[in-house]
Amino acid sequence: MTDIPYLNFYRKHDVSPVVQDISNLATHFQRRDSLYRFLGIPPAFVANRRVIEFGPGSGHNALFTASLRPSHYVLVDGNPRGVTETRQNLARHFGDDPSLTVIESTFEEFMTDERFDLVLAEGFLPHVSDPLALLRRLARFVAPGGVLVITTVSPASILSENLRRLIRTGIVAPNAEPAEQIATLLPVLGPHLATLKGMSRSHEDWLMDNIVQPVRHAKLLPIPQAIAALADEFDAYGLSPAIATDPRWYKDVHGDERGFNARVTACCERRVAALIDYRCDPADHDEATGRAIETECMALWTCMNAIETEDCVAPAIPALPILERLSRLLRPLLPKTAEALDEASACFAGHIPLSEMRLFPSLWGRGQQYLSLIRRPEWPR
Ligand SMILES: C[S@@+](CC[C@H](N)C(=O)[O-])C[C@H]1O[C@@H](n2cnc3c(N)ncnc32)[C@H](O)[C@@H]1O
Incomplete structure (x- = not known):
């Protein structure tokens, strides 16, 4: 068994503890659509695009992405139980659709020459042993002009x-x-x-x-760190919660350094308190x-x-x-x-x-x- 503590915990206990309540599919899809809006991803950006998702868990969120009809949707997860459940969930809703490919692999071992318009990496980067190395590895699969979606966790938010x-x-x-x-x-x-x-x-x-899953091997990944790790090739785009604003006139935003990363980073540093208590929106x-x-x-x-x-x-x-x-x-x-x-x-x-x-x-x-x-x-x- 590859030594990836996070994955090994799921494998050892034969769990995929990420099941979403999809008893009301409309509510589930509206929530996912809201998330994608905050991230600047309208349905038309996904339709007929190449999409890859790392760590779909049991595939509940993938149902929404698949419903947007990408031309090719690859899902990669290293947990056999999650892979089986993802295949079952997709088959139940989309039958034997050849545009959907579920692959059992660790992220570290997964290889392809294909580049994707949308790369999804939700719910695992913070908590792995070296989130920055994994982040850079997954970012390589994004095509120029394409979008990478990640999740971050800061000491304050957790x-x-x-x-x-x-x-x-x-x-x-x-x-x-x-x-x-x-x-x-x-x-x-x-x-x-x-x-x-x-x-x-x-x-x-x-x-x-x-709570039960050990995190002693894990590192957190605050937004500014994630942005800095990819700054050579990527610009920060959307956020949920949407704690960043940018009032600049677009005609002033050009040149080699357009300042998207610096603005989002500064906004995040001024809104740390907003991450501590989800009930509040402090100044x-x-x-x-x-x-x-x-x-x-x-x-x-x-x-x-x-x-x-x-x-x-x-x-x-x-x-x-x-x-x-x-x-x-x-x-x-x-x-x-x-x-x-x-x-x-x-x-x-x-x-x-x-x-x-x-x-x-x-x-x-x-x-x-x-x-x-x-x-x-x-x-x-
Ligand atoms: C917490 S779940 C997230 C599920 C779903 N994306 C969500 O946000 O609800 C993380 C998923 O990533 C997978 N995973 C974590 N580290 C991995 C690795 N190094 N290689 C392959 N899969 C991994 C786990 O098996 C699990 O299915």
């Missing part, structure tokens, strides 16, 4: 998940069997998940994917504040990983000073969020039981963000 991972470590060991962990966690975190608007996965799948802060918030959230990620590495039930006491600094930074921008963090601290310190938290259960960050980028075409010289 703060709420990391705090729930610390709750896990306080009640069940990170190396306990997944079934035991999920049975322990469902009564505690199920009520938190029930507050999440727009949830379209089962709580069991979510827990498996976001821009300065870039130094953004970096300070990310630094504390990164410290929390490191602290959480250190506690998890002990592989035993352990209290989250080492996280308390970090949470105190973070709460102080956030108070002027997001007072309700800061209060929820104070409540989590009180719980970690043993002052209130888990079941008596009132503010933290509905605190969720913006998890993963979506970024589309255009591969620069060749201009006439």
Whole structure:
């Protein structure tokens, strides 16, 4: 078995914990269409284009992409169970369509000389061991003028998940069997998940994917880092959530360096607080504040990983000073969020039981963000 910890976890436990609720297909398709709009991808951009998707999971999101009728749609995943379920889902909706090709392969081993108008890489880049190397590898498959869609995760956007991972470590060991962990966690975190608007996965799948799955080998991938890694050949294009704006007159935007990447990066650094709590849309802060918030959230990620590495039930006491600094930074921008963090601290310190938290259960960050980028075409010289 290739040593890819993320993939090996799915393979070892024979799971593909990414099943979307598609009982109302119209709602599912409207959501995907909304995402594609934020990313600047109208249906006509997909129709009759060459599309490749890395990591389709069980193929629920692929149903929407396939419905837009690309000329050729290749789907690559290294998890045999996900590959089988993707084939079944596509066959159920599109029959034996020769334009759809599902390939079982690791991303690292997959090879083709074909270049694609749309390359999709959703839901795995942050969390692999070397996201930047994988990102550069997948970007090679984009044709000039084509679009790459990736997901990113920053320490701030994943703060709420990391705090729930610390709750896990306080009640069940990170190396306990997944079934035991999920049975322990469902009564505690199920009520938190029930507050999440727009949830379209089962709580069991979510827990498996976001809490039980180890992340000690993983690296995060904030938007500015992803943009910088591809800046030689790609320009940032669309974002979901759409936290970037660009008021420049298009006639001023020309030359070798058109500044798309710098603008999106600066907007993201001024909107870090917006990633921490999905219920809020705080005003821009300065870039130094953004970096300070990310630094504390990164410290929390490191602290959480250190506690998890002990592989035993352990209290989250080492996280308390970090949470105190973070709460102080956030108070002027997001007072309700800061209060929820104070409540989590009180719980970690043993002052209130888990079941008596009132503010933290509905605190969720913006998890993963979506970024589309255009591969620069060749201009006439
Ligand atoms: C979290 S799922 C995302 C599923 C879907 N794209 C979504 O966003 O809901 C990540 C998928 O990527 C696949 N994957 C992750 N790393 C991989 C690798 N190195 N090679 C092949 N497949 C990989 C997993 O098997 C899984 O199906």
